[in-house]
Amino acid sequence: MKWFEGSVADAISSAQQKRCLFIVFAADEQPASVSTQESWDSDAVGSVASSSVALKVTPGSDSYTQFTQIYPVTIVPTSYMISPLSGGPLEVVQGTASTDELLAKLQSAQEKLTSAGSAMAANTAGAAPAQASAAATAPAPQTASGAAASTTPAAQQPSNEDKIAKARELIAMKRQQRQEEEKQKDLDSELSRRESGKKLQEYKAQQKSREASDRRKEMQREKDEADRAREEIRRKIAEDKAARRQKQSGSAAASASSEPVSATAAAAAAPSVARPPSLPSDMARIQFRFPDGSSLTEDFSSTTQLSVARQFVADRVSDRFPNGFSLCTTYPRQELTFEVDDQTLQELQLSPRSAVLVLPKTTGKQRRGGSGAGAATALSPDSGVWKIIMIPLLLLQAIWQWLTGSAASSSSPSTPAPSGSQAASQPMPQASSSGDAAEARQRRGRGPETGSSFGVSKEGRVNRFKPNDGGDEDDDMGTWNGNSTQQQ
Template sequence: MKWFTGSINDAVATSKSRKAVFVVFVAGQNEASLEVAKVIDSSEISTRLEQDDFVSVKLDSDSESYNFFSQIYKVVPVPSLFFIGTNGAPMEIVADDMTVSNLQMKIDSVLNRVEKAKNTSNDFIKAEQDSTVGNIPGPSTAVVSTSQNNLSTKTVTTLSDTNASSKLQEQDKIERARKLIELQRQQKAEEEKEEEKRRELERRKSGRDVQIARQKQQELEIAIALEERAKEKAQEFAAKERVRQQIAQDKLERKQREQALQKQANQQQSQEKTKNDVPIVADGMTRIQFRLPSGNSHLGKFESTTTLRELRTYVTTNIELPFKRFTMSTSFPRRDLSAEDDSKTLTDLELVPTAVVLIIPLKNTTSIVTSSQGVGFLSRLMWAVFTPVISVYAYLSSYFTGAPVGDSNRPQDNQDEGSSSNSQNRDQSFGNLRRTNSTAGGNIHRLHSGSDNDNDENNTWNGNSTQQM
């Protein structure tokens, strides 16, 4: 099938100029459209539609021309075949039962209707022309009527008048014909003008429709672009949120791993500490080193449940001390082990598994007080007499031996002090008298006395005159 190759407007103009039927085939992408196209492409149908009586065009259902065509003709089935007359009205619409025989019948029907319309128009024009010519009488008829009515001598004059009137009638007829032709020309010009206006309106309408379609297409593209942008933003936000969640999860996992490693390290340290501690106290024994003021030491092994009282008893019975009364304390941290702690075990005193205990001598203040109670007036008098001598002796002794001068070098200003103070000063003075032997070792001097029973004479002194505890 050979379709019209120009535009729709050109096809419409061609059909009107040729006074041919405008044929429009609306096709789609479905199977029915393909079947109808095969029927139209058959030789029986295509040869007839390619004649000069038809101007055939094909419209696709997804084209702009189809949209414009559907706006003019509201109901446009797909597929369908329109036969449109010169006045723009559909003469025949075929939408179903498109077989070769049916289309041939439709084409014949359309051609018959077109032929009848042409014949009717020609008959009407001929009748108008005949009626115009019939109203003008012929010259012979005028002569006969004149001869019958006027048989007078004025026949020649009447004939001449009749000839003149006939000439006037012919001129009138010619004038009327000219006017009729002019009128027809004007009508045709007006029709062409109206047709031109209609074409212009259709062209403008088509342009507006195309512009509206383009605007809608642009709006649709903008909406699609905005939707795509919104989707991209949503995806980007979701990706960032996943990254943040992943970072938070990684931080949490790293923190958990660090805590687990720290816990494991603490457990290992505690286990190692337990392993290191277990062999020492596995037998339940505690090793304690006793240190004496002389620098000697003694190592003892005890049960962890041994009390401090038992520890004192062990010191008294197993260690030879140059003094009877003593107290015990730890070296580091420095803590005195008093009588209140005698009932506590070594574990309670934190002396397990090993510890160092210092043995420190105590002064026998009780004996001093007891001896001072029997001193009377005579003894105080003797003490007042011998005190200057003893002071001089103590000074000389300290000068040659390097020992510090004690309280005996001070003058006794107050003779009315209590018996306890007098007895202490007396004991110190006699102690200075008894310090006749000394042993020097470096800058440390150790003083010896003749009696080992006096606890006040068993202390050691360094070169700075401070007692070593």
């Protein structure tokens, strides 16, 4: 394809002079434009359009802007085949076009152009004889009228303005037709879009249905596998139980065929599962625990007296405890003395099971020390005997303190007599000298003896130093709280 090199106006003028087809191809660099460009450049299309004026415009160029002002381009690529006579488009190809499609459009446009040219030639030929006959029949006028008659045929020919108006009408008609075609195309595309959307929704629904079906199948498969695994485990458990029962029955038959052993050895060698889970209600199982950590278990009747259990322990641990032993319960801790030997194990709450501690007895020296400790405990400050002894002594101490306090200072209150366990815990009062009494008065906050330069006045629990000579009253602000700490 040979493309015209020049502006749109030059291309239109060339097509009008040659009275050939005017082709305009709007294209960009996209694959659709490249494919259509290859179709235009093919030999078949080039041979058919060799007599036409072909112009290629690209978006953004001046030629494209000038062309779109008259012929709007909505889709790129677009091919226009325009008539040079009327200026209207004969064929329009939008989008990608193949070689065959372009050939068909070119042939259709050339046929339309040929028919339009023939019609215009016929109209021109019919108008010429009519003008000639009118000129022959008309009488010869004067010179002025002859001049007017000579100008009549020229006036009857269509002027350029009429041609332009007609071309504009044709362009408006084609534009309206193109707009209707675009509306129809938009409607078709909208229907196609809705149809494709409907198909897409149907496809998604089918896909969801397939996924749900696959999930159900997968869950069923996992459930079947879990059931099979559970059945396999149950089968193995049943086989293990059967093998265990067979082994136990074989060991029982072997033990029955062997020599009988003693009852004690048989009871020790019997498996723990052979023992009954609980003792009869009339039996008592006692575990005797020793200081070294060992233990001894024996079953007695619940009506058995404690002396029988004590004798049972004595027969087996006489070499361990040469000084004797004593029995004690674990919790609550209580010694089982000889006084309760005539009581039964059930009465002592040692049935059906219990643990008893076997402890060695202390020596005579330890027992004597224990009796002395008991005497000291009897004479402890909390005992009643000690309180009875201390009551008169406390009364005497209170009287003595009152007398010594009155003699020393009339303003000093007497010390109240202690009561209860505090009085009992105080030591016996001893006679003291006058110096000791003064020290005691100083400790009690009564101040020094007469002759000292300071005195003490007490208000509640606060002691105040006050000079005896009536010094500055500001010294009353100095206080002493009895703990040698200064208060401001």
